[in-house]
Amino acid sequence: MRIEFQPNNFSDVECDLLAHPVFEDEVREGTSLRALDHATKGVASSVLTSGEFKPELHHTCLIHRPARVKAHRLLLVGAGKEREFTLARLRELAATAVRVARSARCKSVAFCLRGSFKTPDAVRVAAEGALYGNYESEIYKTRDIETQEVQQLILVSERKTRQGAVNEEIRRGTIIGNAVNFARTLGNEPANILTPARLAERALAEGTRSGLEVQVLERDEMERLGMNALLAVSRGSEQPPKLILLRLPGMKPQKKAPFFALVGKGVTFDSGGISIKPAEKMEDMKADMSGGAAVIAAMSALAELGLQCPVMGLIPAVENLPSGSATKPGDVVRSLLGKTIEIINTDAEGRLILADALAYARTLGANRLIDIATLTGACVVALGHINAGMMGTDPETLERLKSARSITGERFWQLPIDEEYRKAIRSEIADIKNVGNRWGGAITAAKFLQEFVEDTPWVHLDIAGVDLDHDGQPFAAKGATGFGVRSLIQLFI
Ligand code: BES
Ligand code: ZN
Ligand code: ZN
Numbered sequence: 001m002r003i004e005f006q007p008n009n010f011s012d013v014e015c016d017l018l019a020h021p022v023f024e025d026e027v028r029e030g031t032s033l034r035a036l037d038h039a040t041k042g043v044a045s046s047v048l049t050s051g052e053f054k055p056e057l058h059h060t061c062l063i064h065r066p067a068r069v070k071a072h073r074l075l076l077v078g079a080g081k082e083r084e085f086t087l088a089r090l091r092e093l094a095a096t097a098v099r100v101a102r103s104a105r106c107k108s109v110a111f112c113l114r115g116s117f118k119t120p121d122a123v124r125v126a127a128e129g130a131l132y133g134n135y136e137s138e139i140y141k142t143r144d145i146e147t148q149e150v151q152q153l154i155l156v157s158e159r160k161t162r163q164g165a166v167n168e169e170i171r172r173g174t175i176i177g178n179a180v181n182f183a184r185t186l187g188n189e190p191a192n193i194l195t196p197a198r199l200a201e202r203a204l205a206e207g208t209r210s211g212l213e214v215q216v217l218e219r220d221e222m223e224r225l226g227m228n229a230l231l232a233v234s235r236g237s238e239q240p241p242k243l244i245l246l247r248l249p250g251m252k253p254q255k256k257a258p259f260f261a262l263v264g265k266g267v268t269f270d271s272g273g274i275s276i277k278p279a280e281k282m283e284d285m286k287a288d289m290s291g292g293a294a295v296i297a298a299m300s301a302l303a304e305l306g307l308q309c310p311v312m313g314l315i316p317a318v319e320n321l322p323s324g325s326a327t328k329p330g331d332v333v334r335s336l337l338g339k340t341i342e343i344i345n346t347d348a349e350g351r352l353i354l355a356d357a358l359a360y361a362r363t364l365g366a367n368r369l370i371d372i373a374t375l376t377g378a379c380v381v382a383l384g385h386i387n388a389g390m391m392g393t394d395p396e397t398l399e400r401l402k403s404a405r406s407i408t409g410e411r412f413w414q415l416p417i418d419e420e421y422r423k424a425i426r427s428e429i430a431d432i433k434n435v436g437n438r439w440g441g442a443i444t445a446a447k448f449l450q451e452f453v454e455d456t457p458w459v460h461l462d463i464a465g466v467d468l469d470h471d472g473q474p475f476a477a478k479g480a481t482g483f484g485v486r487s488l489i490q491l492f493i
Contacts, residue, residue: 187480
């Protein structure tokens with residue numbers, strides 16, 4: 001999709017479809033509708049005041065051949081309440097506009113930037129949103145689907161802005177939008193295609209393209225290092241495990257300054273192993289590498305943005321299957337850190353691979369840790385599909401992730417990790433066991449991880465409920481969401 005900026009009156013923009021956000025409040029007041037009414041010879045007021053179209057968030061109304069507009073169609077896009085308007089909403093509206101344009105077979109779309117944001121900021125998020133809306137997850141359909149992709153996006157504002165600043169934000173928005181879509185593609189790939197080895201290949205290709213240094217640790221190397229918690233998970237599978245390392249060129253950890261490691265769970269398929277999962281919805285476990293995908297995408301975007309950030313990425317990639325060689329409930333392994341783990345439930349595998357990857361990140365010099373993982377069903381029970389869970393011991397990063405929400409649109413809700421929760425994962429025969437009891441499952445999973453980060457400031461993001469969207473949204477195709485990519489990038493820009 002070509003993206004450009006036009007400082008223009010919206011009625012003068014030539015395109016197949018012109019999208020114009022409308023706030024709920026302005027219908028009541030009637031004030032800002034004047035321009036739309038002039039453009040449509042009163043049709044806009046007519047559909048709005050008749051109640052036929054209510055500009056609730058993401059509701060849309062398509063008007064053909066508007067009288068005094070060069071565009072062939074005018075799309076009114078409900079923008080909700082003006083005082084609740086954020087950059088995150090602006091991003092979603094651009095995505096909604098593009099999705100309507102796709103289904104109407106429109107190839108060129110203009111989008112009016114509304115709200116009181118700085119134009120370059122608005123341009124960036126609108127570009128991101130348009131790319132998000134233009135993404136389709138039907139990657140394996142063989143019937144000849146005519147391409148419905150929108151080819152051109154024109155961002156329109158009457159406010160004067162420096163073209164240089166705007167072009168820079170189009171570039172940045174394009175990088176971030178494509179990164180999110182890249183993570184979605186990985187999440188949507190079936191597990192027969194996206195094995196740990198193929199995930200490593202994709203990371204290598206994408207990382208190299210964007211300027212990252214990519215290194216992949218093989219099984220023998222992990223054995224030598226003593227990553228037995230990670231290796232225990234992949235034992236049942238014929239697919240060898242991979243530990244993917246991503247670095248920004250020239251960025252090396254220093255003793256005193258903060259250096260982050262982003263650690264993403266990369267379980268390319270989670271059957272549960274010997275503690276096998278029920279059949280219903282097991283197919284969703286192809287996306288159990290969504291945390292890893294978010295890390296690959298975010299790191300690539302940071303490289304492409306040309307930023308010098310003190311950060312590296314680690315993705316432990318494994319397939320969790322039952323077989324004659326699989327880990328059994330009750331098995332005990334010695335982790336990289338030296339702590340022993342009693343594996344009570346082989347379906348609590350994410351924390352096992354993260355335990356070793358987090359400990360390894362520390363040996364590489366990381367002194368701030370962030371892990372992102374589709375870790376627990378309990379987190380989905382607690383927070384549903386709206387907020388991701390967030391826990392940890394790094395107050396500054398926790399706060400920054402929380403407050404980035406109005407920009408990124410990604411919601412994190414902090415859960416407690418008081419010391420008393422650790423009791424649930426005491427083992428009779430080893431240092432720790434990998435599951436607690438029925439209660440507070442998202443928290444006991446975090447307590448398990450905390451054993452391996454020890455005193456290093458750390459944030460744990462449980463994205464189990466938000467990595468997939470089964471319903472679809474006005475602004476998004478069904479399937480993987482790429483959740484977390486924008487927040488991880490936002491921490492460093
Ligand atoms: N990958 C799952 C968690 C998950 C559940 C992700 C639903 C997305 C949607 C994880 O490996 C898992 O199986 N966790 C178990 C832990 C339990 C055995 C303590 C769970 O949540 O049931
Ligand atoms: Zn599992
Ligand atoms: Zn899992």
